Amino acid sequence: MRSDQTNRRFLLRRRPGGDFDPAVLELVREPLPVPGPDQALVRVKYLSLDPSNRIWMGEGESYIPPVPLNAVMRGAGIGEVIASNNRRYPVGSKVIGLLGWQDYALVGGGEEFPSQRLPRFLPVPLPSLLGAMGFTGMTAYFGMLDIGRPRRGETVVVSAAAGAVGSVAGQIAKIRGARVVGIAGSREKCDWLVRELGFDAAVNRRDADWRAQLAAACPDGIDVDFENVGGEIMEAVFELLNHHARVVLCGMIAGYGEDGAARGPRNFSVLLMRRIRLQSLIVLDYQRRFTRAGMHLAWWMRRGKLKDRQTVVRGLEQAPAALAGMFRGENTGKLLVELG
């Protein structure tokens, strides 16, 4: 065990209003927690930063309850068991779960969302288990294949395409033979999408003429919208939707500052007039199929068809600023915090 016998934790002190303000989180030091009869103590190694963190801080509509005020911030992570009273979590084993924004977490008895022990031999490095092989990759996998269902030659547009979910979603559509167009927030990201990930085109939404670029990149219209952003980007994509198109409503990061109450698109009637199917997903619904999906994802990664990129920030104390940076589009691929 490390010299510091304290547990640093980020507590949620206020609900963020409007844009995410890192100051709503306060770093406190508490004594190292002592595992109860059915618990194990985990040292957190990686934390996953996700747009949903912002949703969980607010009291707006969500699929799970908000983080209570003055409680530790909720977040997915991977860690190693360093003390245990639970046979399912022996010392030295790795666990994945909602470990929270802290150096040490208790797992086992009493967890609201039970953590899982990882197998001893892993097909990919640990960070990928929070990225392309984790909830992130699973979200892209089921969203694209179950809802989007791109056919060979169809046009798929992915917004926030250089983000964690978007970059995997676009690559899966490529594997399925679709023409894939990404929308991202910088020239560098667009270059990465096209040169490294094999997207057919990428549009920089900070260019003045991004709408015209998008239309030019989709000469046959859009058959699948893998939507991560919402707002005016979604509206521009809706304009180009073909009849019978599918909208995978995966996220609306542009609207999370409104406490989840992202307003509808001005051109909502496109959905009515063009026989569109729109569907959202919460990846936990697909848990029974994770094993099979994981095999697909791992196979694609090993064959080089699916690239997993991470932006890794070092030090728990960096987490709030890094999350704020995500909302400004600063990360490429999966954003992780590596602890201690």
Place this chain on the structure above:
Amino acid sequence: MRSDQTNRRFLLRRRPGGDFDPAVLELVREPLPVPGPDQALVRVKYLSLDPSNRIWMGEGESYIPPVPLNAVMRGAGIGEVIASNNRRYPVGSKVIGLLGWQDYALVGGGEEFPSQRLPRFLPVPLPSLLGAMGFTGMTAYFGMLDIGRPRRGETVVVSAAAGAVGSVAGQIAKIRGARVVGIAGSREKCDWLVRELGFDAAVNRRDADWRAQLAAACPDGIDVDFENVGGEIMEAVFELLNHHARVVLCGMIAGYGEDGAARGPRNFSVLLMRRIRLQSLIVLDYQRRFTRAGMHLAWWMRRGKLKDRQTVVRGLEQAPAALAGMFRGENTGKLLVELG
């Protein structure tokens, strides 16, 4: 042939802006058309008035092109062949199709949307072929059963429930064992829905507390929204949607005054947060399955499980005012014009 050798026709003189104004249509008299080599002359007997008439008059987003200015108003109808140069349409046969708002129509060669000859022996009266057994009933059938898919005991809400499509959609959900709640525009309509059609509850949207009534009528939330209205009614229904609910986006009559550009609901994010599937339909896509659906609908009608009510207006000249009345909610069930 009747004594009047002129054809009265409504021509679309202007595009309606905002609410539908009957004055955009002008009744003109033209000589009776003479069927060409491959055509037949049809005397129109019934005209179907539909919310989509308003869409076709505008230049907003639609699934078929707008009615050209100074052309005859597009509308579905049933008529009888009175002169023919086309073997498929012998004199005396009945045809159904987009005959237009006129006393006489040419069918056969050159029709943009080909009319169909009706069988000699019909299982239901002619008006029902424009109502519960026609496009109207088919829209309700495929929308409810293919998209809504209510399960026994689930709660289905239908807006504009006393309208042509809504009243059929609600009855089909009842047949499938769902709890059905209608939203309609008067106490009389609500009473009809509950007493005659067997709806479990009906909410009068003109009552001040209609939102509270709706919530009270749906104690277990809403599993299927058969949406015909849009606007604030759709927003109120969205608030009550259960996770995994289905939205059949059949129409948004509240927004047609905006030339089809009905804005999205303020609580659009409900779709994201509650794993909703939303899908629109255009009934023509289901044409291959019309025969089988028609057998179901006819069977239900004969067994008294599906009631088909019409509001019949007499005289072509009444059509524009009757359509305006539809947008004020004046009709119950299918609105038809009976000619000459």
